[in-house]
Structures are given as structure tokens and as C-alpha cells.
Amino acid sequence: MEALERSVQALPAMHRMGRSGTPDPEALERALDRFRWICFPGFFGPRDGAQSDVSGFLHVAVRELCDTLQPQLVLAARSDRPDATATDAVARDWMLRVLEATPRIRELLHADAQEALAADPAARTLEEIILCYPGLQAMVAHRFAHALQCLGAPLVPRMLAELAHRRTGIDIHPGAAIAAGLFIDHGTGVVIGETTQIGRCCRIYQGVTLGALTPELDRGGNVQRGQKRHPTLEDRVVVYAGATILGGQTVIGQGATVNGGVFLTQSVPAGCVVQAPRPEWQLKKHV
Numbered sequence: 001m002e003a004l005e006r007s008v009q010a011l012p013a014m015h016r017m018g019r020s021g022t023p024d025p026e027a028l029e030r031a032l033d034r035f036r037w038i039c040f041p042g043f044f045g046p047r048d049g050a051q052s053d054v055s056g057f058l059h060v061a062v063r064e065l066c067d068t069l070q071p072q073l074v075l076a077a078r079s080d081r082p083d084a085t086a087t088d089a090v091a092r093d094w095m096l097r098v099l100e101a102t103p104r105i106r107e108l109l110h111a112d113a114q115e116a117l118a119a120d121p122a123a124r125t126l127e128e129i130i131l132c133y134p135g136l137q138a139m140v141a142h143r144f145a146h147a148l149q150c151l152g153a154p155l156v157p158r159m160l161a162e163l164a165h166r167r168t169g170i171d172i173h174p175g176a177a178i179a180a181g182l183f184i185d186h187g188t189g190v191v192i193g194e195t196t197q198i199g200r201c202c203r204i205y206q207g208v209t210l211g212a213l214t215p216e217l218d219r220g221g222n223v224q225r226g227q228k229r230h231p232t233l234e235d236r237v238v239v240y241a242g243a244t245i246l247g248g249q250t251v252i253g254q255g256a257t258v259n260g261g262v263f264l265t266q267s268v269p270a271g272c273v274v275q276a277p278r279p280e281w282q283l284k285k286h287v
Contacts, residue, residue, distance in 0.1 A: 020079070023072040028159050031072065034065040035144050036137075039106050043130050062099065069156075070095045073148075076155040094151050098144075105143045111180035112139045119183045119203050134168035135184030141167075145174035176230075186241075193230035195248060202233050205241040205260070213247050213265065234270065 008015050016022060037045030038061045041054060045061060073091035113136055116129045123129055129136055141164030145157040157174035165171045170187040172178075175194035182198055184190055186206035192198075196210045204210075212229035228248035237252045239245065240260040245252065252258060253270030261276045268274055 021075050022079070023075050023156055023159055025159060025163065027068055027072050028156065029163055031065055031069040032141055032144065032160055032163055034061055034068060035102075036140050037061040038065065038102060039109055039140055040130055043127075066095055066099075072156055073153060076153060079154060094148065094153050097151055098147050101147045105147060108143055108180050109136070109139060112136055112182055115181040115183040115201055115203070116185075120185060134170060135182075135187045138164045138168045138170035138172060138184060138187060138190075139178075139182060140164075142172045142174065142176070142178065146176070146178070149174040179235075195228045196230040197232040199233055199235035199237065199254070201236050203238045205239065207242040208239050209244045209246075210239075211244065211246050231264075 008017070033044070038058065041057050041061070046057065070091050073094050074087050077087035077090050113126055113129045113133075116133055116136060117123050117126055123133075141160050145160040145164075148160070149157040161172060161174045168187055170184060170190045172190075172192040173194040173196070176192045176196040176198070178192075178196075178198045179200045179202075181201040183203045184205075185203065189207040190204060191209045191211060192204075193211050195212075198210075210231050210233070215223045215229065218224055230248060231245045231250040231252065233239070233252045234254040234256075236255045237258070238256075239252075239258045242260045243258045243262045243264070245258065245262075245264045247265050249267070250265060251267040252264075253268055253272065255271045256268045257273045258264065258268070259273065259275040262274050263276075264274065
């Protein structure tokens with residue numbers, strides 16, 4: 001015990017003892033679920049009367065979302081705003097503005113679900129996509145987290161993203177800017193970095209990485225921040241399974257297709273298909 005105590009005291013960055021707390025992952029998980037209730041009333045959350053009393057359902061869901069999320073936003077705000085009164089006001093403002101943005105978020109999620117229905121022959125109904133598709137569930141969390149990220153809320157957006165990552169295997173940084181109609185098929189192993197930009201009606205399959213090259217260091221040996229490090233996909237781009245696209249200056253032009261297994265660090269003109277070298281084969285030698 002003495003050794004453990006010395007370790008804690010020697011590494012102050014590794015503990016929060018005697019300081020304000022951090023947001024609670026379990027509370028944020030409840031908040032994410034309540035947000036999903038609001039996005040898809042009657043699919044998730046209380047079902048009694050959901051079809052006939054939309055107003056009552058939404059009042060319950062919004063109240064529970066606020067009661068759960070706002071205290072976590074306060075804790076996050078206090079990490080860099082020591083004035084408790086100011087942080088309460090800031091958290092209330094974030095909460096209100098996220099609620100104001102939610103009708104638009106629902107429109108974006110509707111476009112995401114419609115693109116999935118159009119793109120996947122295995123999908124029979126929109127209900128199947130809403131209830132079963134991990135790509136859409138990842139987009140619920142991302143569009144929620146992205147709204148908070150754009151408001152400047154610290155820590156909470158990234159924690160929401162990691163909750164979705166754990167649930168779906170899809171890792172989307174809350175800073176990524178994604179237009180309407182993204183379909184992530186299967187989704188396991190998809191990585192979308194912070195400064196990625198994705199246009200309308202794009203399709204991404206499992207194992208795709210939209211990532212960054214090794215970052216440059218400044219003269220002090222520190223990573224340079226605040227630069228675009230991840231690629232841009234213009235409208236109607238398709239990226240098949242296992243492709244890797246890296247670099248902030250890499251732009252995949254409108255309507256282009258990147259085939260599976262491709263490794264790209266350069267831009268692709270609109271309407272082109274990029275493919276890896278064709279595989280070679282030979283007959284086995286019989287022993």
C-alpha cells in the first residue's frame with residue numbers, strides 16, 4: 001500500500017484525488033441511449049403509448065437526457081473553467097443548443113438510413129436498418145458527439161465516440177465532418193480520423209481507415225496540431241473493405257471508387273476506380 005501511495009503521489013497526472021471529477025462513462029451511456037430514443041421514438045425507449053402520444057414521449061426523453069447529460073457537461077467544463085457558476089451556465093447553453101440542433105440531426109440520420117436501404121440488397125426495410133445496423137448506431141453517436149464538439153464542449157464528445165466504438169467496432173472521431181447519407185456497411189474496424197471530411201451519399205465498408213500520415217514535429221519535437229491530417233471524400237465515393245486512405249491533402253474525387261486492399265496517400269480524380277495490383281496464382285506442386 002505504501003508503494004502504491006507513493007506511485008500515485010509521484011504521478012499527479014494519473015489521478016483526480018482532491019480535484020473535481022470527470023464525466024461518468026455510465027452516465028454518458030445513458031445519455032446516448034436517451035438521445036437515440038429521441039432520434040427514433042417508438043423504436044427505442046418506453047413503448048407504452050409511443051405511437052399515440054409523441055409529445056409525452058419526447059417530454060420524458062428530453063427531460064431524462066438533460067438530467068443525465070447536463071451534469072456531465074458541467075464536470076467537463078470545470079476542467080478548464082474553475083468558476084462553478086460560469087460552468088453551470090455554459091453547460092446549460094450547450095444542452096439547449098444540442099436540443100435545438102436535434103431536428104437537423106434526425107434529418108441527417110434519416111438520410112443515412114435511406115442510403116443504407118438503397119445500397120444494401122440484404123436490407124428489407126428501414127426498420128431493419130434502424131434496429132440492426134451498427135453503422136447507423138455509430139452515426140447516431142457521431143452526430144450527437146459532433147454537435148457537442150462544434151460547440152466546444154471538452155471531453156464528453158470523445159467519450160461518446162468511444163462508447164460507440166466499443167458497441168459497434170466503428171471508430172469515428174467527433175471532429176470528423178460527415179454530410180448526409182453515409183452508409184457504413186458491416187463496419188467492424190472502420191476508422192475515421194478527426195479532420196476527415198466526407199461528402200453526401202458515400203459508402204464505406206468494413207476495415208477501412210481514413211487516417212493520417214505520421215505527424216510532423218516542430219523544432220521542440222512536439223506534434224504539430226491544428227492542421228488537416230485526414231483525407232477528404234467528395235460526394236458519392238465508395239471505399240471497399242480493407243482500403244487505407246491517408247493524409248490531409250488526399251482528396252478522393254466525386255463518384256470515385258477505391259477498391260479493397262488499396263493503400264492511398266495521393267488524390268484521385270472524380271469518377272475514377274483505384275485498384276490494387278491483380279493477384280497472381282500458380283498450381284500447387286504435389287509432394
